[in-house]
Amino acid sequence: MVHAIKAGLLIDGQGGDPIEDAVLLIEGNTITTAGPAASINIPAGAKITDAAGKTMMPGLIDVHVHVTSMSVDLEQRLNTPKAVSYYHAANNLKRTLNAGFTTVRDAGGADAGIRHALEIGLISGPRLVVSGSIGHTGGLMEMRFPSGAQIVDDAAWRICDGVDDVRKTVRMALREGVDFIKIFATGGIVAPQGSPFIAEWSPSELAVIVEEAKRHGAGVMVHAESADGIKNALRAGVTSIEHGNVLDQEAIDLFLDTGTFLVPTLHFPKVLSDKRDRLNLSEASKKKGRQLAEAEKGWFRRACEAGVKIALGTDAFIAELHGRNGVELSLMMEKGGLSAMEVIVAGTKNAAACCLLAEQLGTLEAGKLADLLLVTGNPLDDIAILQNPERITVYKDGALVQ
Template sequence: MRFAVKGELVDLESGDHERRYILIDNGKIASVERHVKGVDVVDASDSFILPGFIDLHVHIMEDGFRVESKLEDPLSLYFYRALENMRKTLHAGVTTVRDAGLADLGVRMASESHMIQSPRMQISVTPLSVTGGHFDFHTRSGMNIERTYPGLPSGICDGVPDVRKKTREVLRAGADVVKVMATGGVMSSTDSPSDTQFTVKELAAVVEEASFRGKRVMVHAHGLQGIKNSLRAGVHSVEHGTYIDERTAAEMSERGVYLVPTFLVTRLNCRRAMRGELQEYSRKDAIEVARVHRDNMETAHEKGVRMVMGPIQGLLNMAGISWNFFISQKSEWSHWKH
């Protein structure tokens, strides 16, 4: 099937935009033309045509990491929910996502085979976490609410030998990238964002095992020491980076490590905390993280750290919608020098 889309085409290299026709042939862009004849035209004259967005931090299987959901919802509901999350994400203009935890190989296969409406996917399967760390789903009562099944192993590991084995398990399960929780997190009941989790040797073991398979490592890291440990271990991207300082930002820039600042979730979690919508154990951390996050991200930017976008869909239960909100907030950082 051949047709054309008429609209304002944005050239991301020059920043210019002009009226153009994008010729689509059998679902693929064939060419960009000034004029077309003999094909149906979809008139998008009131819209801009952009390349698809790439979202580097989603949890496509989740709708907020709610404790009650993990206790009460059938496992199958997670997959039906993911279908809707992927559809909304794609329709919001996001054509590629990197899932930061809980999407398994079957989800990626369904996307690749076009069985479902979905962005292209990279998956991490299960994030690695120390015992009692961020992504250890034992509650304060001692109950374990982690969901595991064939193809989605537990990510809990301690010590270099165990970390190596767990990395291999995640890669065996089909991970395109290995995700590690190097610090605590806002939503955890048993740790705080500044807590350091995993030693440099443990993190380096993950990086080495991943490299044997040609894979990269992404780390969740709020606290400064966790960020430092991750850089020394040779990771490829840092998620959040909340408490980064000037010296560490300079090192990060020199090493060429990417930062996924997750502006959106930080801002909205703070709002939720102030409205009393988060669990009590998360409220103080959410407000404190938001207090320092923006200024520290500006510091990282000034030091030349390369930043990429990842609003964290799934944590906020607003797949697709989160990108619209994210774009609407661009004035928060639009004054930064490029």
């Protein structure tokens, strides 16, 4: 049966002017047409949903979450049994879907089993794109501490070095059914070793990671916080750069030349900086954090002004961020100087392409899957509306999410 949804305003995710008084038709789980009501015939017998006072828009997509993670506190994480983290994931996924996010890409933690549980309806949540992480000796991934102690978990933290070893390790990750390989092209703040200002991987290792992933139809998502690592990854042909805090003009030019997505992940660092004093970070980590904050000033805005393609990602890593993904839209406007329409595109069309799902998702047009939102009010006038689940009715695969 055809399902017709009438809405007062249609934002289709393409970035053009919104359409007033619109109709969208769904058959099964697929959109068959969308546009001005005057141009669309609603077939006799169609089920009609009248949302005249609402805005219809694509389901939102967050391309950087960690649905199994509840805390940055290492001791707490190490004391959480894996099964418990799966129950947390089920909760977090449900909250995320209710917040209007119909697809998420997990940047480390969720495996293909959680994706499978969603697909067979065992748990409810967004479509889930999963990644497998690999790192090298002495890099951000390797959990080795100044005491000499090291956390070893071959499934969660795969460490490899040199082209042949890296190729085999990528294949081992892909064998588990992941959609993306996640790597780290610079260090970070929290890990005892490395730094956001030191590049990881050699160009030949990066090349083989991208080659193997692409050959299997997978993407490569890259944690990278400063320009040298970012540029190495962009030259290798990765799918997206996560964080991308410190750039230079050459990096911006490479983003533009390659069309690679920048995922600025503004929400998580903001929450962390608000409560930095209460976090159990080492002095070395705090120092790296201060240096990064100083160096990153203004680069995200310059990237936006230059026209770098942006995709929405929150880095939801702690309990309070799951289901609060819509805050990222407001932060991208504030920090990047983007318009409400531009951040909606970052969270729909661009985010779908960043997940390698542009053909199925991200815009409301014929042939796409019917993942959509009916929103009370107009998010173009007030983007913060999209932080309030009570104002959002969610449809996924053409079906109303209860």
